[in-house]
Amino acid sequence: PIFDQTDWPEEGGLYCEINSQSADRCTSFEINLLDFFADPDPNHDLLLSVYDNEEIDSDDEYPVVISISADGMARYNPTSMSFFDPEISGWSISEAVFVASDQFSSKANSIPLSIQVIGIEFTVNIPDETRISEDEDAIFTGIGLPGRTVTATIGGTPVNSTVVSEDSTWSMGIPASRISGSATPQFKYGGMEYDGTKIIVSDSTSGGISMFVIIAIILVIAIGAFAYFFIEFEDDSALESDYNKDERPKVEEDRFVKDDDHPGWLWDNEKEEWVPEEENNQ
16 A cells, blocks of 8 residues: 555644534544545555554554544544543644555555644624614624534524624624614524623714714814914003003103103103103203
8 A cells, every 4th residue: 555645634623612512523634545545556455554663652542533434534533532531622633644554464554644633612702883774784703613603683583693703703793774773693503592782883974973962063173262362462462561651651832841750860752762751851
């Protein structure tokens, strides 16, 4: 026998629901070994098996939990490992080796294959946008078992559904047209119901008006603040001007004017300055 490693998967990933006792709580792995093993002599039938290394104990269960059918399909369902280990963390396969032999005991081994088993729980994430307009969709995402169907309902009425992808993620849009004002969708999955997040549908027109009102209020506040400081400045200037006028007497026809508020001084109308009264009298 010969082994062709072209396109041979050296690793794979499976998912199992943590809090579930269902028989189909896990995804399974399968591979057709006859796509990689062959015998140059067409008259020789191949015997396919899982290698058990007697020097280690970690692979003792592999020949039991990995089944190989007559057509060469090797399959692994992680739930079969629960008999040996109740914890999902112990259900992964590490470097399993397949063997092909013929009637003359000639053998060929595969490259080691590892399968990681990941425990998951169904989740519904909070949407990025919980308030949408009338022409938008509320986008929900989450985690689930690949291949399982997730159905969204509002008031018991289905509004959309999707299938969990191979990487255990799912995404679904709920149109605003299926929501009257506001609603909290529920999600059916594996016979159970899970609550989502409340979605509010807002009128795009009223939203635009609201934005206009907000902008108008901001402008009014800005104008009011400007007017306040401008008037305050004008008042200060007026007070200063009045003060200067009060400090000096009114201009009359005489050059020198006496002011009772400034005894001993006269106002010179030509030079526009205060001069000592004694000098002027002289």
